[in-house]
Amino acid sequence: MLLTEIDHVALAVRDLEAAVDYHRRAFGATVAHRETVERDGVEEALLAVADSYIQLISPTRPDSPVARFIERRGEGLHHVGYRVEDCAAALAAMVAAGATPIDREPRSGSRGTTIAFVHPKGSFGTLIELVEE
Helix, strand or coil: CCEEEEEEEEEECCCHHHHHHHHHHHHCCCEEEEEEEHHHCEEEEEEEECCEEEEEEEECCCCCHHHHHHHHHCCEEEEEEEEECCHHHHHHHHHHCCCCECCCCCEECHHHCEEEEECHHHCCCCCEEEEEC
């Protein structure tokens, strides 16, 4: 089994501060990690839930993929992050099974992780992020 657990569920939001505040008031959630990922044009706030996260992502520029997502579909579920031991091996296995990679090779992600995205077209309509810690 290449998957070790769900790393995170990502929610695309217009207003990161409002989303963090909502989760704080509704669930008592606190921010475990916060980072701006310039390459992807997003700011993220990770809310710890046991060994996984709710990842709130907000665009930092209008041409980012998350900004385009919100424009087309509105706020909401953006992707699911699958935690794996070996991102390259998991990506290769997914491609061999028919998945369409967005990232041809794993790359650096937030909080020091190695990541790769797989297109929803080859994954039953869900954008998948592979996450190696």
